[in-house]
Amino acid sequence: MPDIQPTTDKARPKSSLKAWFHPRGRSISTIAFALNRLTAIGLTLYLFLHLVVLSQLLRGPEGWNSFVSIAKSPIFLTLDVILLFGVVYHMFNGIRVALVGMGVANQRQKGLFYGLVGIALILFVVGAVLIYTK
Amino acid sequence: MDSTMSRRSPEQMAARRDRSGSVWLVQAFSGLILVALLGIHMIAHHYIVEGGLRDYQQVLDYVSNPIIFTLEVLFVILGVTHSMLGVRSIIGDMRPSAGTLRVANWVLIIAGALAIGYGIYLAVALQQLAG
Numbered sequence: 001m002p003d004i005q006p007t008t009d010k011a012r013p014k015s016s017l018k019a020w021f022h023p024r025g026r027s028i029s030t031i032a033f034a035l036n037r038l039t040a041i042g043l044t045l046y047l048f049l050h051l052v053v054l055s056q057l058l059r060g061p062e063g064w065n066s067f068v069s070i071a072k073s074p075i076f077l078t079l080d081v082i083l084l085f086g087v088v089y090h091m092f093n094g095i096r097v098a099l100v101g102m103g104v105a106n107q108r109q110k111g112l113f114y115g116l117v118g119i120a121l122i123l124f125v126v127g128a129v130l131i132y133t134k
Numbered sequence: 135m136d137s138t139m140s141r142r143s144p145e146q147m148a149a150r151r152d153r154s155g156s157v158w159l160v161q162a163f164s165g166l167i168l169v170a171l172l173g174i175h176m177i178a179h180h181y182i183v184e185g186g187l188r189d190y191q192q193v194l195d196y197v198s199n200p201i202i203f204t205l206e207v208l209f210v211i212l213g214v215t216h217s218m219l220g221v222r223s224i225i226g227d228m229r230p231s232a233g234t235l236r237v238a239n240w241v242l243i244i245a246g247a248l249a250i251g252y253g254i255y256l257a258v259a260l261q262q263l264a265g
Binding site for chain 1: 190
């Protein structure tokens with residue numbers, strides 16, 4: 001039996017990505033789940049892009065240091081802030097996903113969501129301020 | 135508490151659906167380890183360095199530390215594995231045919247292996263450059 005089965009439950013997005021963007025009738029848990037997957041796609045794309053960018057290091061100090069100077073431009077810093085949101089949201093909501101999936105805190109998952117995403121938001125704000133000021 | 139959460143959450147359904155191959159457990163545990171590794175990676179590379187990013191020499195000095203080197207290699211392996219399994223899970227939500235899923239599996243395995251191989255090559259090359 002394959003370990004991925006077609007979705008049949010009403011609470012899960014069914015046949016297309018379009019369903020993820022349709023908030024009507026969705027619980028906070030389902031919206032959190034969809035956002036977790038959207039950030040996952042973004043982070044996966046960034047992971048590959050990051051490996052490509054790191055290849056500049058093999059070109060020596062000129063290649064890397066010129067990239068670093070570009071990476072400190074306001075546009076790059078804004079992209080960094082968007083990336084930071086994806087990272088902290090996926091990280092902290094991911095902790096909830098793992099705990100709930102393992103059967104831990106099943107009855108308190110809404111509180112767990114607000115608590116962990118609250119921590120993520122605080123870290124996001126602090127990190128964003130540091131990105132622009134450091 | 136809303137009704138969906140009181141029944142079965144999407145997380146529980148995803149866990150139940152994927153657990154037969156232990157794929158979900160690999161995904162969950164790699165994710166939990168990545169929380170620590172990614173935290174270290176981001177703080178070390180972006181928040182404790184003056185100016186927000188390490189210059190070339192600072193990168194070499196950082197990677198030359200054997201503990202950091204090991205953590206970075208582990209980070210690449212777990213990060214790529216976690217992301218490829220995640221993409222596979224998302225593809226599964228799209229209700230693909232068995233043939234499409236089989237092709238997707240191979241594409242993800244090859245892309246993941248290439249990414250891990252390149253990441254390790256990069257780390258080793260940088261450590262050699264650091265002397």
